[in-house]
Amino acid sequence: xxxxxxxxxxxxxxxxxxxxxxxxxxxxxxxxxxxxxxxxxxxxxxxxxxxxxxxxxxxxxxxxxxxxxxxxxxxxxxxxxxxxxxxxxxxxxxxxxxxxxxxxxxxxxxxxxxxxxxxxxxxxxxxxxxxxxxxxxxxxxxxxxxxxxxxxxxxxxxxxxxxxxxxxxxxxxxxxxxxxxxxxxxxxxxxxxxxxxxxxxxxxxxxxxxxxxxxxxxxxxxxxxxxxxxxxxxxxxxxxxxxxxxxxxxxxxxxxxxxxxxxxxxxxxxxxxxxxxxxxxxxxxxxxxxxxxxxxxxxxxxxxxxxxxxxxxxxxxxxxxxxxxxxxxxxxxxxxxxxxxxxxxxxxxxxxxxxxxxxxxxxxxxxxxxxxxxxxxxxxxxxxxxxxxxxxxxxxxx
Amino acid sequence: xxxxxxxxxxxxxxxxxxxxxxxxxxxxxxxxxxxxxxxxxxxxxxxxxxxxxxxxxxxxxxxxxxxxxxxxxxxxxxxxxxxxxxxxxxxxxxxxxxxxxxxxxxxxxxxxxxxxxxxxxxxxxxxxxxxxxxxxxxxxxxxxxxxxxxxxxxxxxxxxxxxxxxxxxxxxxxxxxxxxxxxxxxxxxxxxxxxxxxxxxxxxxxxxxxxxxxxxxxxxxxxxxxxxxxxxxxxxxxxxxxxxxxxxxxxxxxxxxxxxxxxxxxxxxxxxxxxxxxxxxxxxxxxxxxxxxxxxxxxxxxxxxxxxxxxxxxxxxxxxxxxxxxxxxxxxxxxxxxxxxxxxxxxxxxxxxxxxxxxxxxxxxxxxxxxxxxxxxxxxxxxxxxxxxxxxxxxxxx
Numbered sequence: 139x140x141x142x143x144x145x146x147x148x149x150x151x152x153x154x155x156x157x158x159x160x161x162x163x164x165x166x167x168x169x170x171x172x173x174x175x176x177x178x179x180x181x182x183x184x185x186x187x188x189x190x191x192x193x194x195x196x197x198x199x200x201x202x203x204x205x206x207x208x209x210x211x212x213x214x215x216x217x218x219x220x221x222x223x224x225x226x227x228x229x230x231x232x233x234x235x236x237x238x239x240x241x242x243x244x245x246x247x248x249x250x251x252x253x254x255x256x257x258x259x260x261x262x263x264x265x266x267x268x269x270x271x272x273x274x275x276x277x278x279x280x281x282x283x284x285x286x287x288x289x290x291x292x293x294x295x296x297x298x299x300x301x302x303x304x305x306x307x308x309x310x311x312x313x314x315x316x317x318x319x320x321x322x323x324x325x326x327x328x329x330x331x332x333x334x335x336x337x338x339x340x341x342x343x344x345x346x347x348x349x350x351x352x353x354x355x356x357x358x359x360x361x362x363x364x365x366x367x368x369x370x371x372x373x374x375x376x377x378x379x380x381x382x383x384x385x386x387x388x389x390x391x392x393x394x395x396x397x398x399x400x401x402x403x404x405x406x407x408x409x410x411x412x413x414x415x416x417x418x419x420x421x422x423x424x425x426x427x428x429x430x431x432x433x434x435x436x437x438x439x440x441x442x443x444x445x446x447x448x449x450x451x452x453x454x455x456x457x458x459x460x461x462x463x464x465x466x467x468x469x470x471x472x473x474x475x476x477x478x479x480x481x482x483x484x485x486x487x488x489x490x491x492x493x494x495x496x497x498x499x500x501x502x503x504x505x506x507x508x509x510x511x512x513x514x515x516x517x518x519x520x521x522x523x524x525x526x527x528x529x530x531x532x533x534x535x536x
Numbered sequence: 537x538x539x540x541x542x543x544x545x546x547x548x549x550x551x552x553x554x555x556x557x558x559x560x561x562x563x564x565x566x567x568x569x570x571x572x573x574x575x576x577x578x579x580x581x582x583x584x585x586x587x588x589x590x591x592x593x594x595x596x597x598x599x600x601x602x603x604x605x606x607x608x609x610x611x612x613x614x615x616x617x618x619x620x621x622x623x624x625x626x627x628x629x630x631x632x633x634x635x636x637x638x639x640x641x642x643x644x645x646x647x648x649x650x651x652x653x654x655x656x657x658x659x660x661x662x663x664x665x666x667x668x669x670x671x672x673x674x675x676x677x678x679x680x681x682x683x684x685x686x687x688x689x690x691x692x693x694x695x696x697x698x699x700x701x702x703x704x705x706x707x708x709x710x711x712x713x714x715x716x717x718x719x720x721x722x723x724x725x726x727x728x729x730x731x732x733x734x735x736x737x738x739x740x741x742x743x744x745x746x747x748x749x750x751x752x753x754x755x756x757x758x759x760x761x762x763x764x765x766x767x768x769x770x771x772x773x774x775x776x777x778x779x780x781x782x783x784x785x786x787x788x789x790x791x792x793x794x795x796x797x798x799x800x801x802x803x804x805x806x807x808x809x810x811x812x813x814x815x816x817x818x819x820x821x822x823x824x825x826x827x828x829x830x831x832x833x834x835x836x837x838x839x840x841x842x843x844x845x846x847x848x849x850x851x852x853x854x855x856x857x858x859x860x861x862x863x864x865x866x867x868x869x870x871x872x873x874x875x876x877x878x879x880x881x882x883x884x885x886x887x888x889x890x891x892x893x894x895x896x897x898x899x900x901x902x903x904x905x906x907x908x909x910x911x912x913x914x915x916x917x918x919x920x921x922x923x924x925x926x927x928x929x930x931x932x933x934x
Contacts (some may be wrong), residue, residue, distance in 0.1 A: 139732065141795050142645065142790065146796070180596065183594075188592075191589060194586075196576070199777040204550075204778055233631045236799060245541065246541055247540065249542050249543065250543075269802060272648065334538060377597045378597065378599045379597040380597055381632065381803065395544035395547065398548065401553055402547070402668065404633060404635060405777060406882035407778075412803055514923075
């Protein structure tokens with residue numbers, strides 16, 4: 139018999155997308171579904187950067203350099219300088235989304251059987267990338283009571299073994315929205331130096347920090363050789379479909395190794411590199427409007443959630459996600475029930491069960507992730523649905 | 537010390553791109569370099585498909601379905617029907633170039649330590665994808681004397697072990713240009729059925745067949761569950777930079793598994809999917825001109841090569857590559873010498889040493905791959921250079 143690989147069998151299905159068939163069924167019944175389940179913003183992609191693609195006069199859509207167009211990488215040096223990161227164009231590699239940057243980092247630095255520590259809850263696709271690379275994720279738990287602050291260093295120390303090769307941090311965090319403080323980043327630095335670990339830093343949401351100061355892992359003095367930055371323009375410019383990201387590192391051996399994986403796949407997407415390059419020329423004030431909009435949405439969402447009996451949602455300092463604790467028995471059942479069995483004024487809301495973001499089985503069963511990617515009116519309508527639903531759901535836990 | 541992964545260390549650098557620094561140095565000296573070393577056609581990308589991107593009025597460049605836009609996949613059903621391949625849209629998965637399709641296929645079907653048989657010389661990046669997946673490539677040799685026909689079935693049988701899980705075939709072939717006959721495809725089918733192997737079929741050059749009949753692996757009756765087609769629009773529409781390919785299979789378990797890898801990376805490039813979808817609407821006559829052009833180039837190239845003393849180049853039946861045997865000691869040295877130490881009328885030619893396309897060490901030392909991606913005038917000028925060079929090169933073997 140033809141067999142499927144062990145890796146393919148172990149590969150997790152997307153926990154965010156597994157409810158999609160239920161959402162489709164609800165829509166077929168005529169129910170409006172508010173999508174707070176996925177980080178797909180409704181913010182318009184800046185017309186200027188779409189126009190850059192439309193105005194191109196290239197005759198042949200050729201392979202680019204495997205690291206991405208040099209002109210784009212040189213532009214990105216300016217961008218990174220503006221956000222306080224000092225790199226050269228040959229420390230930047232353009233990738234097919236942040237996803238490919240993470241894969242290249244894992245492939246280049248980690249052997250099958252190696253362990254990476256990730257504070258949970260974490261971005262679910264890290265599981266998929268780890269599985270692809272044969273790497274084991276070791277979760278350490280952060281808690282809703284502290285707003286998902288970095289777990290204490292002792293918790294890291296407890297799980298470090300000879301197999302531990304790296305820590306993955308997402309700052310500001312998806313799915314919690316937590317923004318790591320300078321002290322927390324310094325703590326991560328110290329543990330990476332002490333145990334000789336790579337620090338993979340996913341900073342996809344850098345521009346969306348509302349409270350407190352954004353500290354990039356690339357700014358940690360003395361950690362230069364350890365840091366591999368995974369970046370993407372998806373959220374920054376509401377251009378998720380472009381599939382343009384970057385791997386950035388000052389570690390030349392890592393860069394050169396990642397380059398071999400980049401060469402094998404020839405080049406990153408060409409049309410979207412034009413868009414990415416044009417985005418660097420947007421005025422810095424470009425971010426004012428989307429950031430103010432997300433802040434308004436956040437405040438709307440958090441206020442509504444915490445006003446519901448039995449609901450607790452800490453205020454996230456960045457990104458556009460929040461994790462809320464609900465008075466429910468089982469988040470997976472509840473999210474499915476919202477789509478299958480509930481409607482309010484012919485509307486319902488789609489949420490992501492937090493279970494998919496925890497590595498430790500059993501955690502997150504009474505938590506959901508909400509992405510505030512819809513406008514405040516839609517968020518209010520979705521919260522009306524949630525409020526009603528929590529009065530009707532058979533699995534309420536008082 | 538921070539370490540690079542074993543996989544990253546083993547990962548081969550691109551043999552096609554390793555001479556690039558020498559080409560750059562030659563250009564800096566003012567020497568014109570004819571690039572016959574890489575499959576980057578000079579044919580213009582059809583304006584109609586670039587216009588489809590330019591005319592888009594999407595406001596938000598969103599993630600697409602992880603398998604690619606359904607509208608595009610439904611269009612591709614029509615395309616495949618025209619070329620004699622009968623599939624449904626849910627057997628097609630859009631990928632970031634053919635590269636990602638190959639990776640998804642390997643990841644889904646093969647375990648680390650498994651073996652894939654590939655007739656050599658073969659597309660060098662298969663080595664990179666195999667290394668990424670931890671899979672071992674077992675080459676079986678095809679020979680220039682037979683024009684690189686499929687090795688006899690006995691040669692496959694000899695290397696099949698309990699670890700053998702698949703055969704990879706590229707048809708028409710890169711780097712040899714060989715077009716497999718119906719008999720050869722049937723032979724592959726029989727061996728895959730007998731030994732229960734997957735057949736990974738890379739058909740990137742399907743439209744460019746000059747002599748003989750094109751047989752897709754997807755047309756082999758009874759092999760449906762075994763075939764994983766790796767496809768790309770890169771060469772078909774001279775859109776290498778788009779990074780749009782496809783994995784196509786009737787094996788539902790393979791498709792569903794590949795889908796998990798596709799979900800982890802969210803979606804294929806969005807702008808380029810518009811271009812790919814528009815390409816399906818090009819009239820079938822679109823291919824007449826590029827095909828006639830490649831045929832003219834092929835004939836020009838082969839005639840010139842075979843007219844040089846000591847040179848032999850079989851006539852390739854498809855794609856836009858040829859492998860020639862030269863009277864030289866070492867193809868790597870010779871190709872470097874062409875860039876570093878030779879010029880004719882201030883011009884030189886860049887070729888790909890065939891050593892990079894063989895898995896068996898020591899083979900291909902007196903062979904080079906030539907991509908006829910430049911017009912006939914440029915090919916003639918490049919051949920003038922080669923002819924002169926073969927009179928001056930110190931490592932000539934009589």
